[in-house]
Amino acid sequence: MSEPITVVIVDDHPLVRQGVRDFLETQLDLQVVGEAASGEQVVQLAGHLVPDVVLMDLVLPGGIDGVEATRRVKQVSPRTQVVVLTSYHEDEHIFPAIRAGALSYVLKDVGPQELADVVRKAARGEAVLHPHVAARLVQEIQGAGAQRPNPFYELSNRELEVLRLIAEGLSNMEIAEKLVVSTKTVKGHVSNILSKLQLQDRTQAAVYAWRTGLVRRDQPPVQPPD
Numbered sequence: 001m002s003e004p005i006t007v008v009i010v011d012d013h014p015l016v017r018q019g020v021r022d023f024l025e026t027q028l029d030l031q032v033v034g035e036a037a038s039g040e041q042v043v044q045l046a047g048h049l050v051p052d053v054v055l056m057d058l059v060l061p062g063g064i065d066g067v068e069a070t071r072r073v074k075q076v077s078p079r080t081q082v083v084v085l086t087s088y089h090e091d092e093h094i095f096p097a098i099r100a101g102a103l104s105y106v107l108k109d110v111g112p113q114e115l116a117d118v119v120r121k122a123a124r125g126e127a128v129l130h131p132h133v134a135a136r137l138v139q140e141i142q143g144a145g146a147q148r149p150n151p152f153y154e155l156s157n158r159e160l161e162v163l164r165l166i167a168e169g170l171s172n173m174e175i176a177e178k179l180v181v182s183t184k185t186v187k188g189h190v191s192n193i194l195s196k197l198q199l200q201d202r203t204q205a206a207v208y209a210w211r212t213g214l215v216r217r218d219q220p221p222v223q224p225p226d
Helices: 014-024 039-049 066-076 091-100 112-123 131-141 157-167 172-179 183-197 202-211
Strands: 005-010 030-036 053-056 081-086 104-107
Touching: 005 014, 005 039, 005 112, 014 030, 014 112, 030 039, 030 112, 039 053, 039 066, 053 066, 053 112, 066 081, 066 091, 066 183, 081 112, 091 104, 091 131, 104 112, 157 172, 157 183, 157 202, 172 183, 183 202
Parallel strands: 005 030, 005 053, 053 081, 081 104
Antiparallel strands: none
């Protein structure tokens, strides 16, 4: 008999992890070797255990979300395949996760046996995508996304606002005042922007925004909310 497929489950809800574990452990060819409640934990586990598959939730507590955790898992253990298991199917979640290295993307309404099959396929390097996710990726490849006015579709609307203000030369404090949020919130948005666009610092972000047309000389500055 061949070695079982090793799996690490990542979710910040203990009941979810336990439910997934309980079922997967009924499958003779699957072995749950670890659980993580945060991005930091799964990166450590992946480097130590080198599992075949990581089941990754996207919304995690702490400074590392599921997208960044996926990227880091692939860095510390390139052979590990990441399967996103989430409740979210919006573009702002799909594209960053796939770009970060996720092989498969399924929603939490997936059936237990189907999830086990997704894990088996991932271990063989075969991708499984929820139909909605697959449709969005096909549309993007075929150029439907090219018609979008926003080339930074992996960023949320608020992150786009922050990026525009960075490009206009505003500091974190000035951005916070203009958007009526805390400086800490702005710092979090800046960190997410750099991570999603794979940039090193604010200067690169500003240059990138200008070069790609997100900010134009003839475009009026972002106005604060009423």
